[in-house]
Amino acid sequence: MDPDVSTWNILIVDDDPDSLGVAHQFLTFLGAKVTIAPDGAKALEILAALAPTFILLDLSMPELDGWEVFKQVRANPATASIPVIALTAHAMKEDAERVKAAGFDGYITKPYILTSLLDNIKRVLAEAASRPAPPPPETPKSSNGAGHSHSELTHESR
Amino acid sequence: MTIRLASLASLLMLAVTVALTLITVQREQATFRADTEAEADLLLDTLIRTTRDQLYRRDIDELDEITDIVANDETVLQVSIFDERGFLLAQSDLPSPVLAAEADSLGAMLVEREGDTPYLSWEAGQLVAGRPLIIGSRAYGAIALTVSTAPLEQQIQQTTTQAVLIAAVAIVIAIVLNFLAARRITGPLRQLTYAANLMSAGDLSVRVSPSSKDEVGQLSRTFDEMAASIQRRETELRELNESLEQQVQARTAELRQQNEELIVARQRAEEATQLKSQFLANISHELRTPLNAIMGYTQLMLMGIPVELPAVQKEQVQRIMKSSETLLGLINNLLDLAKIEAGRTELVNKSFHLREWIAATTRPLEVLAHEKQIEFAVSVDDHLPAVIVSDAERLRQIVVNLVSNAVKFTDQGSVTVWLEKLSGEPPRWSISIQDTGIGIPSHAQDFIFEEFRQADGTTTRQHGGTGLGLAIARNLARIMNGVIRVKSKVGEGSTFTVELPLVVAEVADARPPVI
Numbered sequence: 262m263d264p265d266v267s268t269w270n271i272l273i274v275d276d277d278p279d280s281l282g283v284a285h286q287f288l289t290f291l292g293a294k295v296t297i298a299p300d301g302a303k304a305l306e307i308l309a310a311l312a313p314t315f316i317l318l319d320l321s322m323p324e325l326d327g328w329e330v331f332k333q334v335r336a337n338p339a340t341a342s343i344p345v346i347a348l349t350a351h352a353m354k355e356d357a358e359r360v361k362a363a364g365f366d367g368y369i370t371k372p373y374i375l376t377s378l379l380d381n382i383k384r385v386l387a388e389a390a391s392r393p394a395p396p397p398p399e400t401p402k403s404s405n406g407a408g409h410s411h412s413e414l415t416h417e418s419r
Numbered sequence: 420m421t422i423r424l425a426s427l428a429s430l431l432m433l434a435v436t437v438a439l440t441l442i443t444v445q446r447e448q449a450t451f452r453a454d455t456e457a458e459a460d461l462l463l464d465t466l467i468r469t470t471r472d473q474l475y476r477r478d479i480d481e482l483d484e485i486t487d488i489v490a491n492d493e494t495v496l497q498v499s500i501f502d503e504r505g506f507l508l509a510q511s512d513l514p515s516p517v518l519a520a521e522a523d524s525l526g527a528m529l530v531e532r533e534g535d536t537p538y539l540s541w542e543a544g545q546l547v548a549g550r551p552l553i554i555g556s557r558a559y560g561a562i563a564l565t566v567s568t569a570p571l572e573q574q575i576q577q578t579t580t581q582a583v584l585i586a587a588v589a590i591v592i593a594i595v596l597n598f599l600a601a602r603r604i605t606g607p608l609r610q611l612t613y614a615a616n617l618m619s620a621g622d623l624s625v626r627v628s629p630s631s632k633d634e635v636g637q638l639s640r641t642f643d644e645m646a647a648s649i650q651r652r653e654t655e656l657r658e659l660n661e662s663l664e665q666q667v668q669a670r671t672a673e674l675r676q677q678n679e680e681l682i683v684a685r686q687r688a689e690e691a692t693q694l695k696s697q698f699l700a701n702i703s704h705e706l707r708t709p710l711n712a713i714m715g716y717t718q719l720m721l722m723g724i725p726v727e728l729p730a731v732q733k734e735q736v737q738r739i740m741k742s743s744e745t746l747l748g749l750i751n752n753l754l755d756l757a758k759i760e761a762g763r764t765e766l767v768n769k770s771f772h773l774r775e776w777i778a779a780t781t782r783p784l785e786v787l788a789h790e791k792q793i794e795f796a797v798s799v800d801d802h803l804p805a806v807i808v809s810d811a812e813r814l815r816q817i818v819v820n821l822v823s824n825a826v827k828f829t830d831q832g833s834v835t836v837w838l839e840k841l842s843g844e845p846p847r848w849s850i851s852i853q854d855t856g857i858g859i860p861s862h863a864q865d866f867i868f869e870e871f872r873q874a875d876g877t878t879t880r881q882h883g884g885t886g887l888g889l890a891i892a893r894n895l896a897r898i899m900n901g902v903i904r905v906k907s908k909v910g911e912g913s914t915f916t917v918e919l920p921l922v923v924a925e926v927a928d929a930r931p932p933v934i
Contacts, residue, residue, distance in 0.1 A: 282712075290719075
């Protein structure tokens with residue numbers, strides 16, 4: 262159990278059941294409340310009723326993909342201030358730049374070391390907490406480093 | 420010009436003809452007069468001798484008969500015989516006897532005449548000739564003749580007519596000659612002039628085609644040859660021109676086609692590169708997704724989520740984790756190599772603090788070295804600038820690959836990294852990594868930079884690693900215009916040296932790199 266983690270209410274969006282399974286089991290074990298969505302539409306549906314602490318969002322999904330979900334989350338004032346962390350197997354250098362440019366709060370590449378996932382989430386939340394007001398939509402996070410930090414296992418890290 | 424010349428020639432011809440005619444007529448006249456006078460004289464002489472006795476005897480009848488006989492001649496118009504006083508005794512056209520009452524003026528003048536020459540007098544186209552009859556020194560009478568000049572007139576007429584005819588013929592001949600001359604000389608010359616004008620106006624097909632063999636013909640033939648030669652040369656030039664133009668057009672078309680082919684080829688190459696990088700991105704994504712599941716569940720098991728594993732199984736699962744990490748490293752390296760070879764690696768050259776960069780790069784490697792109880796040292800040449808321009812991330816990859824290798828193949832001793840400025844132009848610098856490891860046999864030093872090649876086929880299993888680190892380092896150095904060299908001795912260790920162009924940052928306050 263992690264005292265911080267037990268306060269978290271997390272929405273995990275991923276079309277791969279194993280990706281969902283690993284993150285779900287790990288974070289639940291640490292005491293977090295986890296809601297899972299197997300696709301983008303389901304995620305938005307859940308978000309209409311749920312205000313999660315943050316969202317772990319896969320990017321490549323059929324139908325409504327992570328990019329579109331992110332756009333709609335930011336566009337909706339009710340969800341605009343929720344931190345969104347991209348959790349993706351897109352680990353090329355160009356992907357990292359694209360995620361950063363889109364304005365995600367964090368970027369973690371699969372496969373990841375579980376403990377670094379935790380560290381990254383904490384850093385993103387600390388970052389979000391220090392922000393006075395919710396940022397306007399589509400505004401990319403400036404060079405704070407935490408916004409695009411990612412797993413040590415990813416050779417693309419820089 | 421030619422007409423004037425011809426007219427002049429005709430006039431000259433006419434004048435000559437007229438002059439000749441006049442001279443001829445005059446000469447004819449003179450000759451005729453002389454002839455007539457000689458004839459008359461001869462006749463007188465004969466008459467004198469014939470009538471001598473009769474005159475002496477005054478036989479009038481006989482004298483009259485003689486005058487009639489003599490006057491029978493066409494040319495003799497009248498014959499008169501006078502007595503010693505000049506009285507007419509007989510005359511050819513008077514009946515006998517003539518009874519003259521007084522002396523005839525002609526007869527009186529004749530009997531008084533002395534000397535041997537006859538009296539000759541031309542009167543109105545007639546010749547009057549007379550002579551006295553002298554016996555001893557006394558004149559017994561005289562005889563006079565009147566001779567017609569009609570034959571003379573006739574002959575003059577005839578001569579004049581002949582002369583006029585000759586002149587006319589001459590003029591006709593002159594005209595014909597003139598015409599012929601014009602045809603033979605001025606005609607061809609005019610034709611030549613016309614042809615030359617045509618030719619200068621651009622008609623090179625014009626020919627004079629002379630028929631004569633004289634100088635003008637020769638000139639015309641030469642002209643024709645010249646025209647033919649010019650035309651031939653012009654034709655050759657035009658053909659050459661056309662051929663050149665065709666060649667240019669063909670070459671242009673060829674070039675255009677090559678250009679289009681090049682554009683298509685470039686598009687294909689770009690598409691291929693695009694497809695290749697898309698393929699690489701997809702491969703990366705598709706490999707990572709299941710690996711995430713493997714490594715995720717493996718970690719959960721190791722963490723005892725949801726239940727602790729028995730110790731023996733935990734060890735097995737740790738081996739799964741280790742292999743998964745190796746697999747991930749292999750995937751990353753392969754993708755790196757593929758990206759470099761697909762030309763997808765673009766250098767991001769920025770200025771950075773060299774000393775801070777090498778410290779940050781080697782920090783995690785130092786940890787690895789210390790884990791193996793190996794000494795680790797980094798030194799930087801004072802001659803190197805504080806801030807340089809390069810691709811810090813690619814440089815980091817090279818150093819990490821080389822230093823990890825050094826640590827991997829060294830079981831005791833040290834790994835030393837040093838950066839130094841090289842002498843010479845253009846400025847270069849080097850990163851050297853020296854270890855006291857197992858070393859590389861000289862025969863292997865050539866191929867260790869090739870993919871999946873380690874010095875010994877067994878070393879991969881013994882020392883781990885993907886066999887791609889040096890290949891990646893070499894390829895990265897190459898795209899940064901650098902080279903990697905190796906010096907090694909089996910059992911003593913190896914030194915890898917990366918030589919790179921040195922670009923000093925112009926901005927002094929370059930920010931340290933974010934690693």
